Amino acid sequence: MSDIDFKNVNHDDFRLKTVDTADIVFWRWDADKDLFFISDRGKKFLGYDDLGGAFSNWSHIWHQNEQNRMLKLITSTIKSDENQFTTLQRFKHKDLSYHWYYSKGIIKKVDHHIEVSGFSINADELTKTYTYLNINQESKEDYISATNTATWYWNIQSGETVFNERWAELVGYTLEELSPINIDTWISLMHPDDAKFALETVQKAIDQKEEYYENTFRMIHKNGSYVWVLDRGKIIDWDKNHQPLVMVGTHHDITASKELELRLAEDERRYKDLIESSYDIIYTLDLDNNVTFISKAWERLLGHSIEETLHRSFVPYIHPDDVKKLGNFLKEIKEKDKRLEITTYRLRHEDGSWRYFSTNAVSIKDEHGQIIGFSGTARDITDQKQLEETLSLERDTFKKTLFSVGDGIIATDHEGNITMINPVAKAFFDERSKFIIGKPLDYYFKVEDINQKECFENIALKVIDSKKTIQVKQGVLINQKNERFSIEYSASPIEDINGVEDGVVIVFRDISERIEKTKEIEYLSYHDYLTGLYNRRYYESYINRLDQKDLPISLMLLDINELKKFNDTFGHHVGDQLIQKVSSVIEEIASDATVCRIGGDEFVILYERDIDLSEVKNQIKDKINKMNLFGLPLSVSVGFNKRLDKYDRIVDVQKRADKYLYECKARFYHRD
Known part of the structure; x- marks a missing residue:
């Protein structure tokens, strides 16, 4: 509307060219002359095609019950510092019927001249839904721009039900396919494991005369999959005996968030274990x-x-x-x-x-x-410490103890020859004790310290020479067959009762499994299991640190288009393939940036410098647009923004990028 100069528009020829094909009523009110102008299509919607110019005494096209409210709303807005208002109102059609419209008006004050311009969108169908749900006038206005919601109406006593088309779409059907529809239709579509609890929740609300209830369950989709549903219901009418009469409610598809919740719970359990x-x-x-x-x-x-x-x-x-x-x-x-x-x-x-x-x-x-x-x-190592002290006092007790512990233990004399080996240690060499005893330690047992990058041929001799204990938390045992085992070990001198070193005891254990667990824990804590990219936990920690630095930041958000379509059509395993394909492209092109997967289908790219994000966007989109999966083309929506100054928080940069992303997403889905 801002591109139209209303002062230079002829009253008889008034026309809003920018919305020539839109199903929207655009209008303008000249407050000084009390003239009300409507776009040509608006006149057609309201049945005033034959009106050549403007309305005078224009409030007569409002519903009589709302005229005072509308005038007060406009008057109070003009008097205040606000320059715009929104409301839900009814316009009178020429055939005397009334239609609900959501209206937004902008007030322009030039000197003492006041002009109000705006647009109105038909809201008849949406208002019917709110009437079922007993939502008040103010709430209706808040919900005008809300997403499609599945709604239902149930007369508890007569059994009459009303479901909207979105309710059927939730499970892949049309109302026509499911008709005739009654409460049993809903029950038949519920997962068998959830039906009993769901019905008990509803019955409890009826028996205890509770106005409101909330429940979560699964419904069977037409394609055989299950849809997680958030069910909210409310009793809105009672009979003369104060028994529940009418209940209405909504169903929301929460499959994505529920599956994510279940996956996260399983991941958490596994990592915890x-x-x-x-x-x-x-x-x-x-x-x-x-x-x-x-x-x-x-x-x-x-x-x-x-x-x-x-x-x-x-x-x-x-x-x-x-x-x-x-x-x-x-x-x-x-x-x-x-x-x-x-x-x-x-x-x-x-x-x-x-x-x-x-x-x-x-x-x-x-x-x-x-x-x-x-x-x-x-x-x-308290037990090990006490064991070492005991060894210096009684060799017999030492041997008995060594044969009972779960670690591998080898004892040598002062020349580095094996004098004792327990069953755990012997298992590493696959030979009988009589062939091992008396052999040099380094024939069976060579160790490599992976931190020091040093290989000890006969560690017993090294301990005897240094008269110090050697402890290695992560080393490699190389046996006589040149087989390698990850171990941790300690090698300590053995003293006789006079304090003279007469040998060495080596205690070791296989730590291969522990090493793998530690690596997995360190990696998984900051990486996305599906793509290998950094995850949301890492991203949030990362941007908090960036906020403390005075650096130019270039941020890009990417959202995979129609991921749900792939999931619903081919299954979530194909959706996972789509996510992996897109992430590979992003990681390849943005190889010098920090790339994170922060949601199911959402990625973020962060450069710690000022960069031409348009070029990056074009490269990514061009490559993805040339790809397909199961014959369907792939595409992403992109939004980006840059840090304004060192006080500009990254989360605010992201919000601006997200707004641009939303606009791109909307253009994609309304491209036809």
Whole structure:
């Protein structure tokens, strides 16, 4: 409307050329002359085709019950600082019938001249739905631009039902296909496992005379799949005995959000099982030594509750004599930027006793490579420590104990020859003890420290020469068949009762499974399982950090068009293929950007610099438009924006991009 100069329009020839084919009534009111002009198509809709010019005394085309309200609304808006208003009103057709219209008006004041222009959209069908739902006038206006909602009406006593077309579309049918429709139609379409509870919920609302209820269940789609439905109902009428008479409600398709909820719950359960099944304590710390995560092994091994530990300093749990050692350990990890281990330190048990632990840890980095904390595992070695002390006193007791533990254990003499091997260790070499005893240790047992990139031929001799314990949290055992096993181990000198070293004891265990679990946990916490891209958790953390930096930011949002169509037509496994195809293109073209999947069909690309996003958009769309899946073309809608200044939050940049994306999406679906 802003492109039309109303002052230069002849009253008899008034015409809104920009909406020549739209089903919208455009109008203008000259307040000084009290003349009301309507677009040609508007006149046709209301039956005033023969009106050549303008209406005078124009309020007569409003419903008589709304004339005072409309005049008050316009008058109060003119007097206020507002320059526009919206309302739901009825226009009188020339045939004396009334039709509901949603109207928006814009007030223009020039000197003392007042002019009101606006448009009105027919809302008859939508108003019928609101009448069923007993929604008041104000609420109707709020719902004018809402999405298609499935609605139903049920006379409880007579059994009469009314369902709108959207209700049938929800499960892939038309009303005609389902007719005759009654309450049993709805029941027959429900998942057998959900029907009993759903009906009990409705019956409870009726029996207890509750006005409102809410329920969730599955309905069978025409294609055999199941649609998750959010059912909301309300009793709106009662008989003379105050018994429920009429109930109305809505059905909303919540399949996408429900399936995401179920997937997330399953992922969470699986990751939780991985962590909680670990014997060792898994932890993460920030740079201030505050605990940001700790596994249940913490409670099991030390008796402290997780709740009292999280977000508090780890230092009070460390033995005072070991605090400096642990501090230097974390400092060294940060300086050397590699995984390190500490062989022995003590932690306080809830009962006041001290437990010995060994730990290995690695730095945690953000996407810019900056260290933001540490993650690692801590193993209770109290029993191992006591075992080593016992070994120095009684060799017989030492042997009995070694044969009962679950770790592999080998003892050597002072020349590095094997003198004892337990069954767990022997399993790594697949030979009988009589062939192993007396052989040099390095014939069966060579170890490689993957952190130090060093291979020890005979680790027993190295311990004897240094007179120090060697502990490696992650190494590789190479046996006589050149087979390789990931292990952690310690090699300690054995002293006789006089304190003289007369051999070495090696304790080790296979950690292949633990390594894989740790890698999986670290990866899955910040990556999308389907595409391998960063996930929403990573994205939210990332933009929070970007807000603290004065950097130019170029942001692009992409939304896959018609993903639901692929899911409904071919199944969600094909929808997953579509998501993977699109993500591959985005990752290829935006290889120098941060790419995240932040929703089912939504991606975001972030550049930490000013870049021509139009060119990026064109490259992505051109490549995707040339692709197809099961004969159907692929396409995406794109919206983008840039940071205005260092105070412009990334979430606000995203909102602007999202608005542009919405416009592109709308153009796509209304392209015909």
